[in-house]
Amino acid sequence: MRKDGPLIISLDVSSKEELVSFIQRFNPDEKLTIKIGMELFYGEGPSIVRNLLNLGYDVFLDLKLHDIPNTVRKGMKQIGKMGVSFTTVHALGGSEMIKQAKQGLLEGASEAGVQPPKLLAVTELTSITPKGLAEEQNSRLPMVDQVVALAKLARNSGADGVITSPLELSALKKEVGDDFWYVTPGIRPNDFPKDDQSRTSTPTEAANAGSSALVVGRPIINATDPVTAYQNMMEEWLNANR
Incomplete structure (x- = not known):
């Protein structure tokens, strides 16, 4: 059974001003979980x-x-x-790195x-194709077997979960x-392009597959009405697999 984790908004923006402009669209009482990635963190620092x-x-520092x-x-x-x-962390960093993390x-x-944050290990990025x-990572394993092997490594090394495509x-x-966090990026509505993601799914598909939490970026932040886009995807996520 999946955990009812959050739908995390991936705020891949370049400045504090863009971030503030985005979150001000939402009701302050809306309990948002926001993912801060490299671009914003490296531009603004820990203060953001x-x-x-x-x-x-709530913040997911990625x-x-x-x-x-x-x-x-x-x-x-x-x-x-x-x-x-x-x-x-990247699971490819190995067991000792994950333990030390x-x-x-x-x-x-x-x-x-x-409270310490949950440590999530990235298996294979959703942009990586089989x-x-x-041909580039020289893996002898098929994608699913590679992801499973990295997830087992992460769990045995103390991670709380993994970042993984819903397809695995x-x-x-x-x-x-089941008692492990499976956080899935690459979430798209049916009518949204894949962009640079190659392994994607809808909120319903991810829920039915057993995702613990979703990460959604461009389908929300690039929407004409981000609040409605977020609420629609949240409703789909919460109502799926009931």
Whole structure:
């Protein structure tokens, strides 16, 4: 059974002004979870995360750390102090890196007196095609088997869940288990183009497959009416698989 996690808005904008302009469209009482990625974080720094937390939003800080274990632990210690809800590493960084990432989050959160964020490992990016996996990453495994192998590695190393395409969820839940977070990007309404995503699904398809939470970017932030777009997708997500 899937967890009733949030529909996370991926705010891939370049400035604080764009972010403020976007969130001001919503009722302040709307409990939004906002994903901050590299572009905004590198442009505005940690203060943009603290400002959102102070305003009452939940934050998914998506920096996809991938470095030697000690460096990742130190970076995650700083993230752990912030009070964000989710953060990410690349599963391809290996078991020791993931273990050290989790340790850093726990240390930072303990020092700050906040709840540690859930550590999510990126398996294969939703932009990666089976052809790219075979020819560019030189993987001998098919996509589903590769994602399952990385998810097992992440779980055994202390991660709380994975970022994964909905297309691999059936195999993941069978091989890795139900009591693990499966957070799915690449979510699109039926009438929305795939853009640079190659493995996509609708909110209903993701819910039926067993997603724990969704990540939606351009279908909401590029909509003529982002509030209505968000509410429509949220309604579909909450009403699916009941």
